[in-house]
Amino acid sequence: MKILVPTKRVPDTDQKIVATADGTRVAVDHIPYVINPFDAIALEEAVRIGERLGESVEVVAVGIGGEGYEQQLRTALATGAHRAVHVVCGQTLDPWNVARLLRAIVEWERPQLVLMGKQAVDDDASQTGQFLAALLDWPQATFASRLELQGERIRVERETDHGIETLNLPLPAVVTTDLRLNEPRYASLAAIMKAKKKPLDLIDAEKLGVTIDPRIEVLRYRSAETQRRCERVRSVDELIERLRNQVGAIV
């Protein structure tokens, strides 16, 4: 069984991200990058499936983008992916085009399961998995918080606003993962070094026969402004008094 895990590269969530002064882009020059945390959860799940089922499982990590992607794909290999595919692409991509490129990869690799994060934490679009399932005409289950392979089918518990919904899909399928599915392992530098011998294949995006036609145009970036003021009050009574009379939070 082959599991394909598309992984996006996003700026480290701990860093302060600001827009450049001219608003044309996000200032990310000195910001470290990480695998999108939701994709890391998908990868962890794929690796765990492999650990449970043994050698019959092959986990392939895919990254689409510029040269910088190698670092995240090495991390994916250190996490336990058997192989990585780097689709080299210099253009800015939106979810639709990523899904189209991924369809080409899926048709090439022919996995039984595509496991990916429910969204990327940089643009929070939450569209790629759904687009991909539609393009492939595969069943999909989004926001998975628990999954279980049952022969040719997969049982997925997904988190909705109203509770847990359980789905049972035939394979092949696209499943996108939510936060509570698992706790990804730590791929240390030592693990990355140990995984250096694993194959990392480069594919030129142009050779996949996909013409990139952006559907989204970014007009402007602007940093969110937060103005927080802290004050210490002396007592509960004063707090209530201030909330009532100064802030107007209590009527």
Add this chain to the structure above:
Amino acid sequence: MQPALPAELPAGAEPAQLTREVFGNVPAWAQTLFYLLAAAAVGVFVYGIVRRVRLWRKGRPACDAVSWRTAVRRLLRDVLLQKRLWGRGMASLAHVLLFSGFVVLLIGTTLIGVEHFLADVLGREPNAPVFHKGLYFGVYELVTDTFGVALIAGCGMFLVRRLRGTGSFARSPADVGVLVALLAIGVTGYAVESLRIIHAETRLAGLSPVGYLCAAAFQGTGIGREAAGQFHFLLWWTHAALALGFIALMPYTRLLHSLAGMVNLAIRDHALGVLQPVSIAEVETTGQIGVARLADFSYRQLIELDACVSCGRCEDSCPAFEAGKPLSPRNVVQDLVGAMNGPGLEQNVHGDVIAAETLWSCTTCGACADVCPLGISPMRMITDMRRYLIGEGALRGSPAVALQKTERAGNPWGMAASDRLAWAAGLDVPLASERPDFEWLYWVGCAAAYDRRAQKVARSVARLLKAANVNFAVLGTEERCTGESARRMGDEFLFQQLAEQNVATFASRGAKKILAHCPHCVNSLRNDYSQFGGQFEVVHHSQLLSELVQQGRLKPAAHGKSAAGSITYHDPCYLARVSGVTEPPRAVLAASASGTGQATVVELPRNRRQTACCGAGGGRMWFDDALAQRVGQTRVREIAASGSDTVAVACPFCLVMLTDGLAAHRPDVQVRDIAEVLAEAVFEREANS
């Protein structure tokens, strides 16, 4: 009844020399048989040793070699004088008695062998010895007789302890058997001696007081000279067989500790705060990091395994064990010994032999290595095995996140590097980039840079340094985590990456003297960084502050809150035990408290080198433990029971752990860094004057 012992020369006898016949009452065939058996025993002994040495040599090479001079000095101090052994009351005494008895009697027996050999070569008659006579003989008899008592007493004490006690020490049937055998050798020795005194009518038998008394007792039973001779022969064989068997079995029993321990004490590299580096090139060729199999330990560590006698002192001093964590350093070592003697060196030790939970429980406080009389470091075995787990990606959850954040952001909290100077707001702290002629580089550390509570420590230090006109600077945003936690968690390459960055920063800023208020940073900058090209003097703030007080550059006067009540001091492991700094922080506190008449600090039951860990070392800071399961809760209770209303610390980790712990027991007890206590005393004075 007065025993008729030949204490006086029989009337009319020729004045013979003061001696006794070697192999007296033992016929020639028996002597030959004895030597054959002795050769066999030595053969079995040597075979056992060779087998062990072969095993040891399968370990990895160790780094620094120890000079002969050092090795000999250590043999004298730690083996002959048993320097590391004291500190366990009667058990220590028992070992010294047993050890001294064993060594003296072994030397005594060897001398007899030499005498017999020389006499044989020189063709002497049985009653004309080469040197075993006269004054020498007199001293010999007295000394060996006395140390025989020591041996028996030592064995007896150990046996009583094993039959009655409930302590952590080894008490398997094999352990008891070894002691019984040794005791039997001692007892039969005296029996043989006393029967010989009766049978051979040895002159001046009083030179062997115990033998003499035993002989008197035997004679009291009415035993005749002939019968004594027969019993003597019988018991002589028993004694000989026991002794030879004992020697033969030494390398196969717990007694191996005496041989492996001797070697280990002589050659170990023993600095508590030092870990051995792993090179990236090595990992790239072998594809492996850390200890997976026993063969991945260094040969010295394999010797350490054989040196362990399972006395349990490490377990008694282990804060993780005390807290009920699944870690006993003794069991770690003994389980590895079991694997070495069972499945062998190629067996992977992770999982079945040593559980990951066990390895992650260690706070690397160093107590186990510090108390081990044989110089074993279970802690280093643990950190070496952790390296493998990290390489396997076997760490998850909050500690894994801390490492990840350290790698990305340069601090375990994952806070932005641009915020590193937030602690110094309004203090006008000089930056190294702006003041290149600084004398001291003040290493702030991640805790004081980002943790709200610890920030106050750095503020106090900076204010004190300024008040004392110390020429210092900080690195500000150029500082990164030292990687201390990462290294002790087994993330060697993350540590090395950080060390290389920081060493380069130190070099570019020309840092020669570094000041830090975190004992973990101090040890890392001193012992870890020197392995990666860091050459500088590193000082803990307690040392510099106490010096400034002594020089009169800081003048504390106690008006502060802390000085009004009583104050106790909690020694951080990495300051007291690892770096050996125990008095400067006390001097700072005493100076701060002077003027209230309470110039002394209330000592906790476990203090200085014997301090008890707060639970945050070795990366435990980043583990999500429920409060009750945390390491260090007994320490918190100790502090609460001391009755002090302030506990002073000298480490940001201790500050966090003790604050959290005391909040549940005694929220009224203040936890404060020594710099805060001093700053309060110094600046109150300024405010009042």
